Each structure stands twice: as structure tokens, then as C-alpha cells.
Amino acid sequence: MHKKVLSLILVISMIVTTIAGCGGKGETKTTAGTTKGKAGYASDAKIKLWGSQEDQEMLKNMIANFKEDHPEAKNWTIDMSVISASDAKTEVLKDPSVAADVFEFASDQIAELQAAGALYRITKNKDQVIKNSVENSIESATINGELYGYPSTANSFFMYYDKSKFTEEEVKSLDSILAKDLENGVTNFSMDIDNGWYLSSFFFGAGCTLFGKDGMDPTQCDFNNDKGVLVGDYILDLAANPKVKNHDGALLLAAFKDGKLGATFSGTWDAKAIKESLGDNFGVTTVPTITLEDGTVVSPSTIANFNLYGVNAQTKYAAESMLLAEYLSNEKCQKMRFEVRNSSPTNVNLLKNKELLNTSPAVAVLSEQVKTSTNQPSISQITNFWQPMEAFGQDCIAKAVTKENMKEKLDSMVKSVLSKLGEQ
Structure with missing residues (x-):
């Protein structure tokens, strides 16, 4: 009996010692040779961070705030390099x-980053990240039910218009925009007609899908169904309308400057x-409705994508990197991005702050537009989508x-979209 009691005391002692080692104030070496400090984070973490050239100064301020808000990161080394969000996949x-x-x-x-095993599955504060972000931004960061990115900003397009040429009521419908007779030499409406980013919104609004409803099936595209044909007819009429011009960015900016344009799509x-x-x-307003030949009124669903952290x-500092990535995409940093870079937030609290948003x-x-947008497939x-859609737009013109x-x-276009990569 004495031996059993002694054994029990030894076991309890070992458990207590183990717990103290995991959560105590003292630092312990990890297997990687780093030291663990507060909350189990390495006190000497070395993290590499990529961001765009335009963001460098802002990121410096964010990192300073991060270290101030997280004393455990005070001695972390965070090295920044210039790699933009658009180039990240290629470089990674x-x-x-x-x-x-x-x-x-x-x-x-x-999708490609995750398939290549290049993204760490987010485990820290996952539920809170989801709760803090608008739903479609979380959808864009999720694969097979797992979160692989922290939403930071939203990107899509909407409509700009000249208030001296159209009323708030008139710009709700493209039909009413085109029906109005403006002064000589003024174009009622313009868009980049041979650009799939814009054209796709008409098809999505009519219920067509690209790569299935979830955008993950490379064998599915129904832009050539009955509704798709009606959308194609509408685009054809649009391209032939003398009150419409095919404008890219430079042309539409020049037209507005010269007072020769009533409304356009851009971001x-x-x-x-x-x-x-x-x-x-x-x-500025959300994109207007269109009316198809069968009388169906369609609200175009603009294509949207998001910037994610x-x-x-392969990081050696997973917990520390998650802490930093979560911080760079939190409400405080998204507010800074909005103020410094005019970026559209994904944080639900900021999106409810109408006083803040109305300053831009x-x-x-854009924040309203994104609510009904279709996420760009990843x-x-x-x-394989962009070139066939561009060719279709050019053929309409x-x-x-x-x-x-x-x-x-449309059958030919869809066949090209669904062809094996590299083949058209």
C-alpha cells in the first residue's frame, strides 16, 4: 500500500511539472532551437512578409502597431520584401x-496554391475570423470546408455616372440610360465590351454558372444555355447601339474629362x-438592371475577388505567422487600408460603419455591389476563360x-473555356 501511494505521488508530481513547463513564465527551448515566451509564442521569431510596393510604408506602420499591441512579438524580426498580391502565386x-x-x-x-501544398491551413481563431468577415470573402478563402486565407480587401466593379446627365432613378436601369437623348457628341454608356471580367456579369445575373455553382468544376460552363443565348443577344445589341462605346480605362477617363460620357463600369x-x-x-451606384428579349429583368452579378493574407x-513559425496574418487583416488594419489606400474592407463592423464608408x-x-457579386473561380x-470571352466580345463589336x-x-466559346489547359 505504501508503494502504491508513493507511485501515485510520483505520477502527480510529473504531471504538475509538465503543466508548469508548458504554461510557466520561464522560457523553454523548442525543437527548432527558438525560445518560447508569452502564450507559447517564440520570443525570437524571424518572419518574412511580402507586400506590394505601394503598401510598404503602410505595412511598416502596421507592424509597429502589431508589436505594440502584442508585447510577445516585441523582439520578433519581421523582414519585408516587395511582392504584389497579383504576383504572389508565381513567386511562392x-x-x-x-x-x-x-x-x-x-x-x-x-486553389493552385492550396493544391501545391503551399498554404497553411488556418487553425488559430478560425471561428472568429469567419465571424468577422463577410460571407463571400470567407467563401473565397475556403477549400473543402477548410480556411486557407484571411480576407483583407474586396475588389469588383460598379457604375460611375455624371449627375448632370442622369438622375438617381434613371441610373437604376441600363434601359433608361440608353433611352435618354443626351446632347450631341455625348455617349450615354460605355464599358470594356471585349473583357470577360465585365461581360461575365450579364451571364451570372441571368443564372449562368462558370465551373459549376461553386466555381470548382473545370468541366462545367453553361453560358450557352437558353438564358445565355438571350444574354448574348443583349450584348450584341449593346455593341451595335450608337449610344454605347467600347471603352477601356484610358478612353473612359478621357471621355469623362471632356464631358462626353454619361455612365460607365469601372472600379x-x-x-x-x-x-x-x-x-x-x-x-456612383451599383450596376443597373438590364431587360432581356423575353422580358426578363436581370441584375448583373459582377465578378469579385478578394485579397487574402x-x-x-513551410514556415518554421506557424503560430507566429498566423498571429501576424490575422492582425494585418483585422478591423484596425482594414480601417487603415481604407483610409490610406481607399481599399474596400471585408470586416463586418467596418461595413456597418456608414459614416466611415461614406467618406469614400x-x-x-463597391461594398454594396460585392454583396451580390459572384466570386471569381480560383x-x-x-x-482558359479570358481569351474566349475577349474574342466573343470582339466578334460582337x-x-x-x-x-x-x-x-x-456561344457553343464554340464554351468549348474553348472547357478545353484542356493550353488548348483553344
């Missing part, structure tokens, strides 16, 4: 072992220039597409 996949521990990337890159990147041109007549799956009308409208098959051959042309 060159060699993940030397890539940044934390990097910003566009959501349409997530927040053009807000400053258009505001300077229109002054008090600067107007990701953690490299373009961002306020699978590699998306690379050139009248190589007719209502008689519309189904045939």
Missing part, C-alpha cells in the same frame, strides 16, 4: 521553402480621376456574331 510556387512566411495574394490564386482605381473630372456631378505551409462614395458602393481552368449564329458562337 517557384520555391515555397524560400518564400515569405506571410504574404498577400489574390483569391483567384488560392475604385478610377475614383480619384473621375471625381476630379466630374466634381459636384460625380455619381496567407501563411506559407466609391468604396461605399481553379487553374480560369486561365465586329458583327461577326449574329442572333442567327449566337448559339453556335
Whole structure:
């Protein structure tokens, strides 16, 4: 009996010692040779961070705030390099072992990054991250039910218009915009007709899908169904309308500056220039409805993507990198991005702050637009989408597409979209 009691005392003593070692104030060496401090984080973590050239100064301020808000990170070394979100996938996949521990990337890159094993599955504060973010931003960061990115900003397009030419009621419908007779030499409406980013919104609004409802099936695209044919007919009429012009960014900016344009589709990147041109007549609104030939009223669903922060799956500092990535995408940092870069937030609290958002009308409208947007597919098959859609738009402009051959042309377009990568 005495031996059993002694054994029990020894076991309890070992358990207590183990618990003290895990949660005590003293530092203990990890297997990687780092030292663990507060909350189990390494006190001497070395983290590489990638961000765009334009964000460098802002990121320096964010890191300073991060260390102030997280004393456990006071002695961390956080080295920054210039790699933009649009280039992140290419640079990471060159060699993940030397890539940044934390990097910003566009959501349409997530499937390839995850498939290559380059993204760390988010485990820390996952439920809170989801709760803090708008639903479609979380969808863009999720694969097979697992979260692989921290939503930071939203990106899509909406409509700019000249308030001296259209009322708030008139800009709700593209039909009413086109029906109005404006002064000589003024274009009622313009868009980049041979650009799939814009054209796809009409198909999505009519219920068509690209790569299935979840955007993950490379064998599915129904832009050539009955509704798709009606959308194609609408685009054909749009391209032939004398009140419509095919404008890319430079042309639409020049037209607004010269007072020769009533309304157009674009994103927040053009807000400053258009505001300077229109002054008090600067107007922004969500994209207008269209009416198809069968009488169906469609609200186009703009394609949207998001900038996410990701953690490299090969990082030596997973917990520390997650803490930093979560911080860089939190409410405080998203507010700073909004104020410094005019970026549209994904944080639900900021999106409820109308007083804040209304200081940037373009961002306020974009935040509304994104609520009904369709997430840009992230699978590699998306690379086969842009060129066929561009060709379709160009053929509509050139009248190589007719209502008689519309189904045939859409069948051909869809075949190209679904062809094996590299083949058209």
C-alpha cells in the first residue's frame, strides 16, 4: 500500500511539472532551437512578409502597431520584401521553402496554391475570423470546408455616372440610360465590351454558372444555355447601339474629362480621376438592371475577388505567422487600408460603419455591389476563360456574331473555356 501511494505521488508530481513547463513564465527551448515566451509564442521569431510596393510604408506602420499591441512579438524580426498580391502565386510556387512566411495574394490564386501544398491551413481563431468577415470573402478563402486565407480587401466593379446627365432613378436601369437623348457628341454608356471580367456579369445575373455553382468544376460552363443565348443577344445589341462605346480605362477617363460620357463600369482605381473630372456631378451606384428579349429583368452579378493574407505551409513559425496574418487583416488594419489606400474592407463592423464608408462614395458602393457579386473561380481552368470571352466580345463589336449564329458562337466559346489547359 505504501508503494502504491508513493507511485501515485510520483505520477502527480510529473504531471504538475509538465503543466508548469508548458504554461510557466520561464522560457523553454523548442525543437527548432527558438525560445518560447508569452502564450507559447517564440520570443525570437524571424518572419518574412511580402507586400506590394505601394503598401510598404503602410505595412511598416502596421507592424509597429502589431508589436505594440502584442508585447510577445516585441523582439520578433519581421523582414519585408516587395511582392504584389497579383504576383504572389508565381513567386511562392517557384520555391515555397524560400518564400515569405506571410504574404498577400489574390483569391483567384488560392486553389493552385492550396493544391501545391503551399498554404497553411488556418487553425488559430478560425471561428472568429469567419465571424468577422463577410460571407463571400470567407467563401473565397475556403477549400473543402477548410480556411486557407484571411480576407483583407474586396475588389469588383460598379457604375460611375455624371449627375448632370442622369438622375438617381434613371441610373437604376441600363434601359433608361440608353433611352435618354443626351446632347450631341455625348455617349450615354460605355464599358470594356471585349473583357470577360465585365461581360461575365450579364451571364451570372441571368443564372449562368462558370465551373459549376461553386466555381470548382473545370468541366462545367453553361453560358450557352437558353438564358445565355438571350444574354448574348443583349450584348450584341449593346455593341451595335450608337449610344454605347467600347471603352477601356484610358478612353473612359478621357471621355469623362471632356464631358462626353454619361455612365460607365469601372472600379475604385478610377475614383480619384473621375471625381476630379466630374466634381459636384460625380455619381456612383451599383450596376443597373438590364431587360432581356423575353422580358426578363436581370441584375448583373459582377465578378469579385478578394485579397487574402496567407501563411506559407513551410514556415518554421506557424503560430507566429498566423498571429501576424490575422492582425494585418483585422478591423484596425482594414480601417487603415481604407483610409490610406481607399481599399474596400471585408470586416463586418467596418461595413456597418456608414459614416466611415461614406467618406469614400466609391468604396461605399463597391461594398454594396460585392454583396451580390459572384466570386471569381480560383481553379487553374480560369486561365482558359479570358481569351474566349475577349474574342466573343470582339466578334460582337465586329458583327461577326449574329442572333442567327449566337448559339453556335456561344457553343464554340464554351468549348474553348472547357478545353484542356493550353488548348483553344
